[in-house]
Amino acid sequence: MNVKHYTYRVLWSEEDQEYVGLCAEFPSLSWLDEDQAAALEGVVQLVADVVADMEANDENVPEPFSQKKYSGKISLRTTPAVHRDLALSAAENRVSLNRLINALIAGQGCHKAELSC
Known part of the structure; x- marks a missing residue:
């Protein structure tokens, strides 16, 4: 090693x-x-x-x-209310839920005014 x-x-x-x-x-x-x-x-x-x-x-x-291999997949559990809020935010920003969550995790944010996600 x-x-x-x-x-x-x-x-x-x-x-x-x-x-x-x-x-x-x-x-x-x-x-x-x-x-x-x-x-x-x-x-x-x-x-x-x-x-x-x-x-x-x-x-x-x-x-x-x-040296570890990463699949790029993360399984996440959340409350139904948070799931609903995220889905709504993704729809309002015209991005997929996956893209929205990736932007949030990366600290890039995702807001209507700045469709950067």
Whole structure:
């Protein structure tokens, strides 16, 4: 497993007054450092150690998000009232319900005045 294929992020922690390195596939792990690059290096090494330990113990190692296959299909349950409101909004904007929901999820909005969805 190439641990560099995981999803890493480095953020400033106001509370800790240091950078915190995170890995999306291992949400319970983090690495603090006053240097941004060192925070990234630290969390990558920490993940490498954890993966090595998991492999040594025959545990399932999480697949990197970058290597997962996504179908593009999402099953969503909602209330009848929300479903009705979405269908009405889609009709008013002259778009399919699917297109409206995709625009809303993407944060693009979809309003009569701006038929951008």
